[in-house]
Amino acid sequence: MRRAPTVYEVAAHAGVSIATVSRVLRRPDDVRASTRERVMASVRELGYVPSASARGLAARRTGVFGLYFPGFDAMDELSDAEFEQATPVRLAIDMPDSGDVRPPNLYFDEVLRGSEVEAWRHGFALMVGVGRGSNTEEMVNDIAGRVDAIAVLAQSVPDEFLEHVARRIPVVLIAGPRRGDDFDHVSVSNAEGMRALVEHLVDDHDVRDFVYLTGPDDSPDNAERYDGFVEALGARGMDAGATPVHHAGFSRLRAREVAEDLVELGALPRAIVCGNDQMALGVLDVFGRRGVRVPEDVIVTGFDGIEAARQSTPRLTTVHQPMVDLGRAAMRAMLSRLENPEQPPISLRLPVEVLLRESSEGEGSSIGVRDAPIRGSDG
Amino acid sequence: MRRAPTVYEVAAHAGVSIATVSRVLRRPDDVRASTRERVMASVRELGYVPSASARGLAARRTGVFGLYFPGFDAMDELSDAEFEQATPVRLAIDMPDSGDVRPPNLYFDEVLRGSEVEAWRHGFALMVGVGRGSNTEEMVNDIAGRVDAIAVLAQSVPDEFLEHVARRIPVVLIAGPRRGDDFDHVSVSNAEGMRALVEHLVDDHDVRDFVYLTGPDDSPDNAERYDGFVEALGARGMDAGATPVHHAGFSRLRAREVAEDLVELGALPRAIVCGNDQMALGVLDVFGRRGVRVPEDVIVTGFDGIEAARQSTPRLTTVHQPMVDLGRAAMRAMLSRLENPEQPPISLRLPVEVLLRESSEGEGSSIGVRDAPIRGSDG
């Protein structure tokens, strides 16, 4: 590919002015059909692709949305190894390991997917940045300079950077707690979801004694979910203080240890409510091995609605978060802000879905739930 | 956010020329420390973020790599529903379904991840486009105008578009078959991987009769894998023609049907080799239910190395493709092409890894495999 052709070359080739070339591309209807054809022919012949930089500069908008989210430090350590001279095949015995498999990948994956779709359908391209701890500011700034608005996964960027960036373009926060009234914000109904789930356990399964598996203390999601748990018990006149809370850091591995202890001590409650799916799966791992029947002996529930929770044995009752919609909603918020800069801060709470599956309902058919496929929490 | 501040404002504020502001940002060492500080202070105070459009235009490079891959048509139909007034919680009984769960998501997810990391570490941002059937050309063009080079998942874009784009920027193809010598290309050793796996089954497990589960006829990956299968048998003096081949379109669901039939007819071979993991998982589903023991009665193998294959019971022997590395290699190819435009076409084949797990090796420890953790196929 030689130097890329420009409007000038196309214009010359088609025997028109550059303004006309521009019109053909932006507002074809303002140009006579015949000239339009001529120009398009030149475009094809020369292999012309307009420069977004020039366009962005002239039009004062890039037509790109940014999306930034936190990554995994593991990625930091990727080697610089050459790919070239490797053996084509490596044979390896892969022993079962018990580690947590890839972290919340899917979470981001879905947010990304939703964002991508929504951005394009509104005529915006999407630029993504996955943070790797160190150079957050640099990356965010870099992205910020290239886009018309940026969405940032909560907690992934210090407020001060965000404020800096926000002086240039709209910033919308995804998930996490409300951050004052400074930024537009989209999130999911964590507390309400947990509350509805627990109320279901109390109302429809007569569960009275629980164990709660909680995640990291610094996770707002984790906190909101526990709040929902407490609210549910409170609403049913029960004392949440009586429920043992075990920390397992959102980790499948650590949840297994907790579960082992519980089995060992014979301290099994009627239901174990977990702050995320990974931990619940860890519990299922142990119970399966130790012959604890789920849900007959103990009901187990998760939170997130990850794919693995649909494929476990038994399948896991959980609260599904609409990740794809989160991404989409973020894009829309940006759009809305761009169209109407002066509107008050957007704060959107997306609904969650309690998915009742075998880990709470058993194998029966329309088990447990009263005839109410849809119902809002009254919180 | 008011109008974004520009170099001019920063320059005025700091009492220097715009050139100096530019230097402070691009080549800080060319500026005296004291002035640098002064400029940076103004930058912070004014909330200045440089415009990538202007920079891209002036510098004739955007500092962005593009990545385009095919998406799922399902995404096309996303509604325009408002998110606003929904109920915060929906309670639903989620009956087990047998559908294929999200398609090769993970595949793209990992390629994306690798690309993203490699791009940033070389100072490039990454712009992603996920095709939705219809407007491929438009999207690819749009991306092409914004980036310095673009990587495209094979088969996702017609050659003619690619050639058009290639006149402006370097294009590298990811996966799929070699496409003449027109484009740079990175892919994985599909055939070699399958061959090594099958040779292992023959050599170390004395498997003589196989059933092969194949995917879509129009998938180059599928074809290459089958080629590898045939080669392996050929290399061992066996006739691949004798092996029954069943089509299951890379689908877990359809693989189940095939497996049911096989069980029903009592037509079980010593080993079922599948063209991808999904199909192998489908086979495991059925065998688990029908009491066919794996690997004692039948060995089952997959291909791809998806996460679910690590969590099945028994865990699935498969050939892992280095998706993350694919993305990384693609970015490097672009970089290399940018640095050295005249070099001959790049064609990189990344190694795959045969992961021997319980679905072929059983529960034993260093089962089956002779003491050779690493070994290349002799193909």
Next chain:
DNA sequence: ATGAAAGCGCTAACAG
């Protein structure tokens, strides 16, 4: 319907 011309905000020589 089309052309002429003025920037958009920044980088990159080139002077000094």
Next chain:
DNA sequence: CTGTTAGCGCTTTCAT
């Protein structure tokens, strides 16, 4: 080390 000065390729009035 710092300032001056051309553009980079395109959009967008304003004329015609």
